[in-house]
Amino acid sequence: MTLTKRKILNLILSIVLWVFAAVWFVPIFWMFTTSLKQSTLATSEYPPQWIPKNPTLDNYRMIFAPASGISVLQGIKNSLLVAGASTFLGLVVAIPAAYALSRLRFKGRNAILWMYIAILAFPGIIFLIPQYFIIHRLGLMDTFWALILPGLGGTFGVFLLRQYMLGIPRELEDAAWIDGCSRLRFLLTIVIPYIKPAIFVLALMSFLGSWNSFLWPLLVLTSPNKYTLPIALVRFSAGWGDPYRGIGTLMAGAFVSVAPTILLFLIFHKYLLQGIYIGTVGKE
Numbered sequence: 193m194t195l196t197k198r199k200i201l202n203l204i205l206s207i208v209l210w211v212f213a214a215v216w217f218v219p220i221f222w223m224f225t226t227s228l229k230q231s232t233l234a235t236s237e238y239p240p241q242w243i244p245k246n247p248t249l250d251n252y253r254m255i256f257a258p259a260s261g262i263s264v265l266q267g268i269k270n271s272l273l274v275a276g277a278s279t280f281l282g283l284v285v286a287i288p289a290a291y292a293l294s295r296l297r298f299k300g301r302n303a304i305l306w307m308y309i310a311i312l313a314f315p316g317i318i319f320l321i322p323q324y325f326i327i328h329r330l331g332l333m334d335t336f337w338a339l340i341l342p343g344l345g346g347t348f349g350v351f352l353l354r355q356y357m358l359g360i361p362r363e364l365e366d367a368a369w370i371d372g373c374s375r376l377r378f379l380l381t382i383v384i385p386y387i388k389p390a391i392f393v394l395a396l397m398s399f400l401g402s403w404n405s406f407l408w409p410l411l412v413l414t415s416p417n418k419y420t421l422p423i424a425l426v427r428f429s430a431g432w433g434d435p436y437r438g439i440g441t442l443m444a445g446a447f448v449s450v451a452p453t454i455l456l457f458l459i460f461h462k463y464l465l466q467g468i469y470i471g472t473v474g475k476e
Contacts (some may be wrong), residue, residue, distance in 0.1 A: 226443040251441040278343050290356075291383060293350065320411075396460055
């Protein structure tokens with residue numbers, strides 16, 4: 193392929209990607225501008241105004257004030273606690289499990305690996321009822337542990353980290369043993385730095401998955417002071433009776449919900465792209 197053709201293809205690819213980025217950005221922009229309008233104008237003005245003439249922060253003041261016993265601010269705190277704990281504890285479980293399945297030799301390792309792969313073939317919704325009964329029998333209903341424990345040691349995370357660990361040269365591991373390096377030290381000083389892009393990818397996906405989770409918290413939480421942000425927003429808007437009456441406030445709450453995910457992507461996008469790129473390289 194000549195240099196000119198390559199430049200043309202890169203230009204076409206860039207244009208297509210910018211178009212997709214614009215399609216993704218337009219709803220976010222509309223959500224934000226609607227949150228700055230008065231709720232009456234958000235649904236009554238025609239044609240709709242993309243940028244409000246008299247922007248107001250009243251909708252944001254309203255969502256951070258308790259209404260009908262539901263506090264969106266408390267929901268944000270609960271979501272941060274649950275998502276942060278789920279991400280950290282999930283990595284604590286997934287990293288050693290992936291190390292065992294990739295670097296250790298023991299009887300039944302392949303059977304465990306194929307079991308993990310088989311679980312990935314099933315949709316997560318089918319595990320909802322068994323998880324519910326387990327959490328109920330353990331007496332963890334209406335607690336944050338009911339949201340944290342089911343996600344620990346997720347099959348996808350273990351499988352993802354295992355594939356990255358397979359790229360560590362066996363000669364490097366043998367040299368570490370000769371130098372007297374223990375398995376724990378090898379894991380902490382060599383394996384974890386090597387798979388850091390994969391850890392960032394998994395941490396970001398785990399955090400966003402827990403942050404945006406709706407159905408499972410809806411099933412196990414009953415106390416308003418323990419609602420996560422998605423549940424708090426729904427309960428908060430339900431108090432209006434007519435959802436269109438508070439569309440501006442609802443858009444403010446929705447923007448507050450997606451803002452952390454956008455911020456995380458902007459901060460860690462380098463590691464995310466690096467992890468995706470390395471993941472395309474074949475492992476032995």
